[in-house]
Amino acid sequence: MAVMVPWKQAALAADPIERSKLLAEVADPAAVEALLADARQLTMSDPEEALRHAELACDAAAALGQPKLQSATSRARGQAYRALSRHTAAIDALEAAAQYALSAGDDRLALQSRIGIIDSLGWLERFDEAVALAEELENALLLQGEITESGKVLVNAGNLHHRRDDYPAALEAYTRGLERLRGRVDVPVIARVEVNLANILTHLNRVQEATGLYTEARKGFEQQGDAYSAAVVDLNVGFLHYVSGEHSASLAAFTRSRRAFESINRRVEAAKVDGDMGDVYRALNLLPEALECYDRCIAVFLEQGMSYESARAEVGRAVVLASNNRTAEAMEALDRAEATFKAQKNRLQQAHVALIRAHVLRQSGRNRQAAKEAAKAARELTRAGLHGWAAEAMFIQYDVELDAGQDATAPMEAVVRQASTHLRSSLESRAQHSLGRYYQHQGDTERALQHLRAGVQALEEARALVSIEAFHVAFLRDKIAVYEDLVAALLTRGLRPDIVEALDCVERSKSRLLLERVQTAQDTAARGGAAADPELTERLAQLRAELCRHYHGLHVFEGADQLQKRVGVPVGDLADLQRVEADYRQALREAELGDTTPETRALRQSAPVRLEALQEALAPDETLIEYTAFFGQICAFVITRDDIAVRLDIAQVEETQHMARRLRFQLQRIEGQRSYVERHQTELHDAIREVLKDLYRLLLAPIEPLIVGRKLVIVPHGPLHGLPIHAAADGDEYALDRWEIVYAPGAAVWHAGVVRNRALGTIAHPTSVTESALLMAVPAPGIELVTDEVDQLHALLPGARVFHGDAATLDAFHEWAPRSRIIHLATHALFRADNPLFSGLAFSDGWLLAHDLYGQSLDCDLATLSACRTGATHVEPGDELFGLMRGFLAAGARSLAVSLWPAADAATMSVMIKFYNGIAQGTSRAAALRDAQIEVRQEYPHPYHWAAFALVGVR
Known part of the structure; x- marks a missing residue:
C-alpha cells in the first residue's frame, strides 16, 4: 500500500534551513521509502523531478541518521544524475552510497551501489578505470554469490565495449550478462539488454536477429508505457535501417526517437539521434540538413564534456564541409577527431577517420594520398570484422587505381561481392560503375556493358529504398552518371537491340517519381496513408x-x-x-516521415514501358521523340509505330543552353515599355525568329527525315524542358505549321496517360466533357481580362460551373475540381525556382501550392492554367520536373495547357477562346491548341503572344 507523504510539497519548496527544521520534526523511514519510490519511478520520464525527490529523500535519511537508508537515497540521486548525463556528480553520489552501505556493515549493498559507476566512467571516457572497476565488481559479486548483480556488471561492461566500438567484446559481455539475468529479473530489464545486444548484432551485420529483438522489445515497452526505452529502440532501429540503405525508414525512426527524448528532457540522447540523422542526411546528399544536425549535437556533446561523441560527429561534419568546398576546415576537423581517438586508444574510430579522410582527399583530387589513407582504413576495418565498412575503404583505393588505368579489376570485384553480401547496394553500384568505366576505356565494350548494367541494377535496388521524394532526388544527385555511361556505351556500339536497351535505360533514369505519382493517382487504393498526428x-x-x-x-x-x-x-x-x-x-x-510504413518505404518500381507498348500506344501518323544527353551531347530517339532510330550528337548541351538564354532575352525585350516595343516591332520579330531558327536547326532538322505523320510527342531532357519546340522556325514556317505537338515529362508518363484514356473510353464528342467543366477567374493588376475570358468560355461551355472574383475560393476548387472533366483557372501564378513545389496559383482567399495537389484527386481530361509561367519547372536529378505542372499531373490530370512565359493578357484570352471553341466542336485538345495558335498568329505575329502555351500529356 502506497504511503502518503503529507509534508512532501512543503519540503520540496522550502529553502535548505527550513527544510532541515521540517525534516527533523516529521521524517520517518516509511516516508523516505515513499520518496525513493517516487524518485525511481520518475528517473526515466522526468529526471529533473526525480533528482528533486532523491535529494529530499537524502536530506530526510540524513535527518534520521540511518546509513542503510542514506545508501539507498544516495544511490537514487546517482541514478537521477546519470539520467541527466551529469556523470561526475553521479559517480560521487554512487560512491557515497557505497560508503554508507559499508558503514552499515553491508558489503553486498556497497558492491551493488557501485555498478552504475562503470557506465558513468565510460561516458566520461575514463575507459581504463571503467574496465578495471567492472572486473573488480564482477569477481567480488560472484564471491558473494550475487549472480544477478554480476550479470548487471557484465551489461555495463558491454555498454563500455560498445562505446569503444569493440563489438566482439560487447557481444560477449551482453551474452554472458543475459545468461545470468534470465529468470532472475523482470522481463523489461531483459528487454533493455536485448536492445543493446541487437545494436551490436546490427554492427556485425546480423540484421535479421537484431530486427527480431527490436520488434519484441518495443512492443513490450509500449505496453508498459516506457517512453524512454521505446525511444532507445527507435534510435537503434533507425541505425539498423541506415546501414541497410533504408534511408526513409531510418529517418522516420530517428524522428520518432528524437521527439520522444525531447519530450522527457533527455538532451544527450536527443543529441545522439541528431548525430545519426546527420549521417543519414549526408548519405542522401542533403548537406544543409546534415550540417544542422552535426552542429546541434556537437554543441551538446561539448557542453557535456563528451569528447568521443563530439569527435564522431566531427567526422561526419567533415564530409559535409568538404562537399561544400571547405576542404581545409574538413581536414582540421578530421585531425581533431583523430587526436581524440588516439588519446582513447580507439583503433576502430581512427580507421573511420582514415576512411573519411580518404574520401575528402579523393574529392579534392589528391588521389595518391586518398589511396594510402583508404588502404590504412581497410586493414583496420577488416581486422575488426567490419567487412562492409572495409569494402567502402577498398573501393576508394581501387577506384583510384582503375581511373589511372591500372588493372585493379580483381580487388574491385571483391568489393562488389562484399557490398552485395552486406546489402550495400549503393557501394555495389559505384564499384560496378568503376569497373565499367575501366573496361570502356580499355575498349572492351562487352565487359563494360556487363558491369554498367550491374551498376544500374544495384542503383535501382538502392533507390527503391528511398521513397520520400525530396530524399530520393537528393540521393540521386551524384549517381545518375551510371545510367548515362550505360546509354553511351550502348549507343556507341549502336546495334538495334542496343538502341532499344538504351531507350529503356533512359526511361529508368527519367521522371520515375512523377511516374509513380501518376500511377498512384490512377489507383485510389494506393492513396491511403497512416493517420495524421x-x-x-x-x-x-x-x-x-x-x-x-x-x-x-x-x-x-x-x-x-x-x-x-x-x-x-x-x-x-x-x-x-x-x-x-x-x-x-x-x-x-515530418508528416511524410510519419507516413513511412513497411508498405510505403519502397517505390513501386514499375517495370519500364517496353518499346512494343510505346509503339502500340502511338497512332499510325504519330511519332515520339525522346531527347537525352550524355558526355555533353544531345541525342534523340525517334519512335514510330513500326520502327525506332537514334541520332547521336545532334547538338551540344552547352549550345542549347546558350540558345535558351538568347531566347529568354528576346522574350524579355517584349516585356519592356510598350512604346519601345511598338517602335521596334519588325526588329524584335526578326531577332526572335533567328533564335527560333537555331532551335529548329539544333533539335528538329537532324531528325526530320525520321519523322512519320503530322503528330509529335516530344519528351525533352534537362535544359530542353520549357523550350517552345512547337515555335521552332524553318524558313517562313514554324514547327506547329507542320505538326500537331504535345509534350511529356517522360515516355512512360505519356504512356500511362494514354492507357488511362483508353480505359476510361474518352469520347471525342464534346458534350460528355464540356458539360462537366469548372471555370474560375481571379482578376488582379495585369490580368484584368480574365473575367471576360471566363465569361466567353462559359458561352462555349454552357454546362460549366463558374466562379468569379471573391467566389473563386480554394474551397470551391477543392469541392468541384475532382468532379470536373475540364478545369480552367485564369489567375495570377508564381513560380519559385528556389522552391518549386511552393509555386502556386492565386485564389480569392489564398494560394493553391503545387505541393497541395499531391493530396488532391483529379479525374480531368484537361486542366488549363491560364496564368504566367505555369509550365515553368525546376529540373532535378533523374530529370524530375518540379512546379505546378508536376502537381496537376500527380493529382490525376491527363493533359495540361500551360504557359512557358508571361504572355500578354489580350493575346492569352484570344488563344483560350479559340482553343475551347475547337474543343467544343469536338477537335482534339492538341489540334485545338495548334489551330488556335495559328489563327492568333495572324493578329499577334510575334511568338511571345501566340506560342506561350503548350499542351503536356495526352493528345
Whole structure:
C-alpha cells in the first residue's frame, strides 16, 4: 500500500534551513521509502523531478541518521544524475552510497551501489578505470554469490565495449550478462539488454536477429508505457535501417526517437539521434540538413564534456564541409577527431577517420594520398570484422587505381561481392560503375556493358529504398552518371537491340517519381496513408495560412522588380517568407516521415514501358521523340509505330543552353515599355525568329527525315524542358505549321496517360466533357481580362460551373475540381525556382501550392492554367520536373495547357477562346491548341503572344 507523504510539497519548496527544521520534526523511514519510490519511478520520464525527490529523500535519511537508508537515497540521486548525463556528480553520489552501505556493515549493498559507476566512467571516457572497476565488481559479486548483480556488471561492461566500438567484446559481455539475468529479473530489464545486444548484432551485420529483438522489445515497452526505452529502440532501429540503405525508414525512426527524448528532457540522447540523422542526411546528399544536425549535437556533446561523441560527429561534419568546398576546415576537423581517438586508444574510430579522410582527399583530387589513407582504413576495418565498412575503404583505393588505368579489376570485384553480401547496394553500384568505366576505356565494350548494367541494377535496388521524394532526388544527385555511361556505351556500339536497351535505360533514369505519382493517382487504393498526428496537422494548417498571407502581401514573382515598375505591385522583405517556408517544409517532411510504413518505404518500381507498348500506344501518323544527353551531347530517339532510330550528337548541351538564354532575352525585350516595343516591332520579330531558327536547326532538322505523320510527342531532357519546340522556325514556317505537338515529362508518363484514356473510353464528342467543366477567374493588376475570358468560355461551355472574383475560393476548387472533366483557372501564378513545389496559383482567399495537389484527386481530361509561367519547372536529378505542372499531373490530370512565359493578357484570352471553341466542336485538345495558335498568329505575329502555351500529356 502506497504511503502518503503529507509534508512532501512543503519540503520540496522550502529553502535548505527550513527544510532541515521540517525534516527533523516529521521524517520517518516509511516516508523516505515513499520518496525513493517516487524518485525511481520518475528517473526515466522526468529526471529533473526525480533528482528533486532523491535529494529530499537524502536530506530526510540524513535527518534520521540511518546509513542503510542514506545508501539507498544516495544511490537514487546517482541514478537521477546519470539520467541527466551529469556523470561526475553521479559517480560521487554512487560512491557515497557505497560508503554508507559499508558503514552499515553491508558489503553486498556497497558492491551493488557501485555498478552504475562503470557506465558513468565510460561516458566520461575514463575507459581504463571503467574496465578495471567492472572486473573488480564482477569477481567480488560472484564471491558473494550475487549472480544477478554480476550479470548487471557484465551489461555495463558491454555498454563500455560498445562505446569503444569493440563489438566482439560487447557481444560477449551482453551474452554472458543475459545468461545470468534470465529468470532472475523482470522481463523489461531483459528487454533493455536485448536492445543493446541487437545494436551490436546490427554492427556485425546480423540484421535479421537484431530486427527480431527490436520488434519484441518495443512492443513490450509500449505496453508498459516506457517512453524512454521505446525511444532507445527507435534510435537503434533507425541505425539498423541506415546501414541497410533504408534511408526513409531510418529517418522516420530517428524522428520518432528524437521527439520522444525531447519530450522527457533527455538532451544527450536527443543529441545522439541528431548525430545519426546527420549521417543519414549526408548519405542522401542533403548537406544543409546534415550540417544542422552535426552542429546541434556537437554543441551538446561539448557542453557535456563528451569528447568521443563530439569527435564522431566531427567526422561526419567533415564530409559535409568538404562537399561544400571547405576542404581545409574538413581536414582540421578530421585531425581533431583523430587526436581524440588516439588519446582513447580507439583503433576502430581512427580507421573511420582514415576512411573519411580518404574520401575528402579523393574529392579534392589528391588521389595518391586518398589511396594510402583508404588502404590504412581497410586493414583496420577488416581486422575488426567490419567487412562492409572495409569494402567502402577498398573501393576508394581501387577506384583510384582503375581511373589511372591500372588493372585493379580483381580487388574491385571483391568489393562488389562484399557490398552485395552486406546489402550495400549503393557501394555495389559505384564499384560496378568503376569497373565499367575501366573496361570502356580499355575498349572492351562487352565487359563494360556487363558491369554498367550491374551498376544500374544495384542503383535501382538502392533507390527503391528511398521513397520520400525530396530524399530520393537528393540521393540521386551524384549517381545518375551510371545510367548515362550505360546509354553511351550502348549507343556507341549502336546495334538495334542496343538502341532499344538504351531507350529503356533512359526511361529508368527519367521522371520515375512523377511516374509513380501518376500511377498512384490512377489507383485510389494506393492513396491511403497512416493517420495524421493531430498536433502536426494543426501546425501544418497554421504554417500554410501564414504562407498564404505572405504570398498575398509580397507577390513573390521572379522579376518582381520589373513587375513593380509595370503594374505597381510592391515587393517586400522576403526574410519572413523564407523563414515560414523553411518551417512549413520541415513540417511537411515530418508528416511524410510519419507516413513511412513497411508498405510505403519502397517505390513501386514499375517495370519500364517496353518499346512494343510505346509503339502500340502511338497512332499510325504519330511519332515520339525522346531527347537525352550524355558526355555533353544531345541525342534523340525517334519512335514510330513500326520502327525506332537514334541520332547521336545532334547538338551540344552547352549550345542549347546558350540558345535558351538568347531566347529568354528576346522574350524579355517584349516585356519592356510598350512604346519601345511598338517602335521596334519588325526588329524584335526578326531577332526572335533567328533564335527560333537555331532551335529548329539544333533539335528538329537532324531528325526530320525520321519523322512519320503530322503528330509529335516530344519528351525533352534537362535544359530542353520549357523550350517552345512547337515555335521552332524553318524558313517562313514554324514547327506547329507542320505538326500537331504535345509534350511529356517522360515516355512512360505519356504512356500511362494514354492507357488511362483508353480505359476510361474518352469520347471525342464534346458534350460528355464540356458539360462537366469548372471555370474560375481571379482578376488582379495585369490580368484584368480574365473575367471576360471566363465569361466567353462559359458561352462555349454552357454546362460549366463558374466562379468569379471573391467566389473563386480554394474551397470551391477543392469541392468541384475532382468532379470536373475540364478545369480552367485564369489567375495570377508564381513560380519559385528556389522552391518549386511552393509555386502556386492565386485564389480569392489564398494560394493553391503545387505541393497541395499531391493530396488532391483529379479525374480531368484537361486542366488549363491560364496564368504566367505555369509550365515553368525546376529540373532535378533523374530529370524530375518540379512546379505546378508536376502537381496537376500527380493529382490525376491527363493533359495540361500551360504557359512557358508571361504572355500578354489580350493575346492569352484570344488563344483560350479559340482553343475551347475547337474543343467544343469536338477537335482534339492538341489540334485545338495548334489551330488556335495559328489563327492568333495572324493578329499577334510575334511568338511571345501566340506560342506561350503548350499542351503536356495526352493528345
